[in-house]
Structure formats: C-alpha cells, structure tokens
Amino acid sequence: MFGKTNDRAHRGLSAGFLTALGLLMAAFLAPGGAVAAPAGQSIEAIEQTVRDFLRAQGEKEPGEWDIRVHRLDRRLRLHACRTPLEAFAPHGRVELSGRTTVGVRCNDTKRWKLYVPVSIDRFMEVVVTRHPLSSGQRISAADLTMARKNTARLPYGYYERIEPVVGQAVRQPLAAGDVVRPATLAEPTLVQRGQELILVADTGSVQVSMSGVALENGARGERIRVRNTRSGRTVEGTVLDSHRVNVGTVSAPMAGR
Structure with missing residues (x-):
C-alpha cells in the first residue's frame, strides 16, 4: 500500500514537471513572449541601403546601371540598428563600373560596420x-x-x-x-624627316623665326632634332604643327647665326 502511493506521487510529479517544461519552452519560442530571442539586423535592409547609395551616385554620371549586390550570408547576426543605416565609400569614392565594395555602418549605441561586395554594369x-x-x-x-x-x-x-x-x-x-x-x-605624324620647317625661338623680349630642316619624323608635342639651315647647328625642338618647331629660348646673337 505504501509503495503504491509513492509510485502515484512519482508519476504525478513527472507529469507536472513535463507540463511546466513545455510551458516554459512555448513561452521562450513564442514570437511575442517575454523571453523570446531578440531580432537582429535585417540583411535585406543592408542590401537595399547599398543599392540606394549606388543609384544616388549614378545619377551624377551618364549611362544606365545594372547593380548586383552580392548575397550576404543569412547566418550573419548584427545588432538591429535603431538609427538609419549609412552607406559609404571605403576608399573615398566608388568605381561605378565593374566589381567594387560599399561600406555600411550603424551609428547607434551598439555600433557596427561591414563591407558589401557589388558588381556594376554600366x-x-x-x-x-x-x-x-x-x-x-x-x-x-x-x-x-x-x-x-x-x-x-x-x-x-x-x-x-x-x-x-x-x-x-x-x-x-x-x-x-x-x-x-x-x-x-x-597623334598623326605632322613633320617628316628632311622637311623644311620654321624654327621658332624666344630671345626673351621677342620671338624670332629661322629656317630649318627636320632630321626625324614627329607628331604634335613630340621633341625632334632639327638643323638650323643658316648656322648648320643641330638642336632639339617641340613640334607645334605641320610646319613649325619650337626650339625654346635662345640668345639674340644665336638666333641670327
């Protein structure tokens, strides 16, 4: 009789314990439960912040844009930011073409920052x-x-x-x-070797011109060797156009030789 009573009590205790445990687990898992796990930062919100940032940058440039944010790991757990997310260019500017990276940060009391890879077709x-x-x-x-x-x-x-x-x-x-x-x-070749040219030089107060001959081919802006026809001297000058070469600053007596 005594042993039977203890067995009933044991079964009653086990049933009560399991019921209490079930209620506790239900409260913990319930979406609105007081002990439910806190929600983290939305990954979708991070990705949308990146898209908005890049579209705003693209408005300043010509062309049409196809922006692909590389999918972030859905297991990423970040504090849910209570202030607006801020996107930024990690190196001061974002290349709006090809593969690049955009930073996103949270500026509330629990700060965090991450970098999001992006591919952009322009x-x-x-x-x-x-x-x-x-x-x-x-x-x-x-x-x-x-x-x-x-x-x-x-x-x-x-x-x-x-x-x-x-x-x-x-x-x-x-x-x-x-x-x-x-x-x-x-740049197209403007001066041909052997071509007669006008050599232009500054004497400090006036510009003087002399006749010369190109000793090599040259395009606009290139330096080539030329020969002063009167003096026979060879100097270097910069091609100005198809018939003039600037030989720099020379002394007045030198220009007349």
Whole structure:
C-alpha cells in the first residue's frame, strides 16, 4: 500500500514537471513572449541601403546601371540598428563600373560596420569604328559611329565623344564595330624627316623665326632634332604643327647665326 502511493506521487510529479517544461519552452519560442530571442539586423535592409547609395551616385554620371549586390550570408547576426543605416565609400569614392565594395555602418549605441561586395554594369554610348581602319590611317568623322556598350567590360578605356578621335592616326588595325580605345590611337605624324620647317625661338623680349630642316619624323608635342639651315647647328625642338618647331629660348646673337 505504501509503495503504491509513492509510485502515484512519482508519476504525478513527472507529469507536472513535463507540463511546466513545455510551458516554459512555448513561452521562450513564442514570437511575442517575454523571453523570446531578440531580432537582429535585417540583411535585406543592408542590401537595399547599398543599392540606394549606388543609384544616388549614378545619377551624377551618364549611362544606365545594372547593380548586383552580392548575397550576404543569412547566418550573419548584427545588432538591429535603431538609427538609419549609412552607406559609404571605403576608399573615398566608388568605381561605378565593374566589381567594387560599399561600406555600411550603424551609428547607434551598439555600433557596427561591414563591407558589401557589388558588381556594376554600366551601359552607355561609346565611339566605335564604322568600317575597318588600317594602321597609320588618319581618322575622319565618317569612319566613326556610336554604339551602346557595357563599359564594365572595357577596362582599357573608351571615348564618349567622336570629336577627340577625329584627326588622330590608327596605331593598329581596327575591325568594323571595334571600340576605339586611347591605346589604339596615336597623334598623326605632322613633320617628316628632311622637311623644311620654321624654327621658332624666344630671345626673351621677342620671338624670332629661322629656317630649318627636320632630321626625324614627329607628331604634335613630340621633341625632334632639327638643323638650323643658316648656322648648320643641330638642336632639339617641340613640334607645334605641320610646319613649325619650337626650339625654346635662345640668345639674340644665336638666333641670327
């Protein structure tokens, strides 16, 4: 009789303990429970902050943008920021083309900061060739046209306008539709070896001119060797145009030799 009573008491205690444990777990797991785990920072909000930041930067530049924020690890646990998230350029500025990184920080009492990788495609009109161009050919406006390209895939540069390209020479052959890059162009040769030239020099108060002969080819801005026809002296000068070379400052007697 005594042992039977203890067995009932034991079963009653076990049932009560399990019931209490179940209630405690339900309270802990309940969304609105007083002991529910605190919510962390929304990953989606971080990613949207990055997109908004980049779109605002892109409004200052021409072109159309395709912004892809690399997916952050959903297991990331950050304090839920009670102030607006702030995006920033880690190195002072963000490259709005290709792969880059944007920083995001929380400025409330529990501060945190992280860096979000991003890929950006920028589509805009750039200068391309209308038809094949051969090496050494001088470019005219009729040789060029505009085409929409993804500049993220043009790491070696491009031109946004035709005007700066016109008049330059082709450094290497180009096919029809090729993007015109700075490296594919060269200033055209304006002065040919053996050509008669005007040598321009400053004497300090006036500019004097002398006749000369080019000893080598030269493009605008290049330094070449020239010979003063009257004195026979060889000097270096900078090509100004197709018939003038600036030989710098000389003394008045030297200019007249």
